[in-house]
Amino acid sequence: MTGPRSAPALIAMSSPSEAQTVILAQQGETDALEELARSCRQQAYVFALQLIGHPDDALDVAQDAMVRFFHSLGRFDASRPVRPWLLRIVRNLVRDRARRLRVRRTESLEPADDDALRFEPRDDTPDPEAQATRRELQALVWKCLQELKPRYREVLVLRDYQDLSYADIATTLKIPRGTVMSRLHRARRLLQEEVRKHRCSSEEARDG
């Protein structure tokens, strides 16, 4: 199968309004800088949280990412979308942080805690039972995600939480599109396996 690997690389372009904001920010327009800061910092925080699993650490990384983002904004090509670039900065900082802490995987950090993560369902399902089931599954998937190796967690977060296209993921991670697809599939299967294992062990604990 060579279909996706032989597909021409897509060059993502930024929306006209985003490009306009970036150009104005590069010229030092205060309102544009503020607008860019407001929209980018939340994205940086959420992505850092998804990679690290802890709100306080994620905020630190996001703050650093924003400083780095504005320092190199002058060199940024405004015709390109901002998001993959921003997420790449965050991802590099997360990797640096892990290297600094001399950890290979997040299991040596504190385990991800549902309360600390402060996530909530955003669907409006009226059925409380369905809501509870979904929330339980979200918590389980979140927990299992933190147990994946960083290279799998990154690609899965970018696609299934951040909703990036394969082209944007390839840009963010600097890997070919074909690798995005194979790594993503492997990550999804590993995550499903983790979820299955956790379910089995909790069922055993309940029965036993």
Add this chain to the structure above:
Amino acid sequence: MADHCPTSFDETMISGHFDGELTQATEQKVRVHLEDCQYCRTVLGELRTLRETTMSTAFHTPADSQWDERPQTGLSLVAMGSGWIIAVVWAVFFAGYALWQFWQGSTDLFQRILVFGGLSALALLFTSVLLDRLRAARTDPYREVKK
């Protein structure tokens, strides 16, 4: 259930198909395969459940007051640049004047130690910052993070 597709089909295509990222020809092959393969249909169903779960998860974000970073405005950049220029010019003139006084021999030992010590400390601090900057510029992992 088996842990892989019983045929030689490349399973990664299921993800490509699910995400709508395949070329038309490959997409057609996957569709045909899915009609015949129960295992791959199950995998596809699991991918759908996973995706629904992740995409319906939202995260609280920090309040604006929790962010202490602010982009530098034009005025602060000008102030910082001017400050550095004035500081460097002052240091050069001061060092030149001090050296001139030493050359003339119009200063006592205590004054020489006082001025020479201060200037040496400043020069060493400046050198250390310069060396760090040079090393960072050579090894900065973000130098390619421009576009």
